[in-house]
Amino acid sequence: MKNNQRANNSPLPSDIKEKLMRYEMITRFNERPSIGITYEGKVVDANEAVLKLFPDIKKLGARHLYLSNFKTIERIIKKNRKNFIRDLKINNRWFRQIFYYIPTTNIVHVYGNDITSAKNAEEALTKSENHYRMLFEKMNYGYGLQDIIFNAKGEPIDYRFIAINPAFERLAGLKKEQLVGKTANEISKGTPQTPERIKTRKLYNNAAKTGKPLFLETYNPETKKYFEIYAYKPNDNQIALLFRDITKEKQQDEDKNNFISIMSHELRNPLTPILANAQFINSTITDQSLIKEPIAIIEKQAKIMADLLNDILDVSRLSKNRIKLEKKNINIVDHLESSKNASMPFIQIKSQKI
DSSP states (O other): HHHHHHHHEEEEOOOHHHHHHHHHHHHHTTTOOEEETTTTTTTEEEOHHHHOOOTHHHHHHHGGGGGGTTHHHHHHHHHHSEEEEEEEETTTTTEEEEEEEEESSSSSEEEEEHHHHHHHHHHHHHHHHHHHHHHHHHSEEEEEEEEEEEEEOOOOOEEEEEEEHHHHHHHHOOHHHHHHTTEEEEEEHOOOOHHHHHHHHHHHHHHHHHOEEEEEEEEEOOOOEEEEEEEEEETTTTEEEEEEEOOHHHHHHHHHHHHHEEEEEEHHHHHHHHHHHHHHHHHHSSSOTHHHHHHHHHHHHHHHHHHHHHHHOOOOHTTTTTTOOOOOOHHHHHHHHHHHHHHHHHHTTOOOOO
């Protein structure tokens, strides 16, 4: 029995003592928190890094927040016989802890690492992703992302949908399951290829090939709707599609142009008899000394009004691409004289001079 006691109390071999001292030095002066805690929950070792953060950790032991749920962790590492890792938040600071299982001892070594910056960046990224996900889900524009399928020559020949938003489903009249994973050629199989569809596909192919963004308006004869389309390449192998229904806007523009056209014609109707009667008076009255200038003003102003109405009609024609540009020489002196005559009554009232 005494021999066994002497054996147990005998000094450790020098190489073991050296390794333990080296381990203690590394642990003690490590910038990361390091703790040795018994299975009973007593902290038997704590380096300067952890004592600086939690001065009362030796006193509280397993009751300290830094060692919360230690008993549960102890049971897990004993059962699984391997290390345990967790992330822990204390007072707005995050720590990643590794509980090392050492079978030959009654001590669990806990090494920590401050990961607050990484966690904050992760939370900010998650928040940003949630924000854009909500925007993606709620926006009125249809959005679709497609993988570009190239042929052997590197030319785009098809497009496979990999993501769409709810607005895309609503505007296209197709469910997500009918689109995602399928190519544009598969989806449009059996659809009549109108000249406009062929033209749109060529423009889309060009955008996919060159990377130059595409913006156009197109008409769908099946749904009888107009769409505004914008396509761009977020990277070399994908193309993104944004589109919206502009049918109501087109109808409003059409109604506006029709109104302008009708009003212009209605306003022009009174000008014809005004101009005709002015010319009749000018040709029938013998003494024209008193009426010559007023009649000339009436005629010029009637012609100006007719030109203005023509300009209004041109706006309507312009929106329908029906305007015809006519070039002609004008006499600037006549225009200045006409402007002076139109303003003369107001000038005379104020006793002004030109």
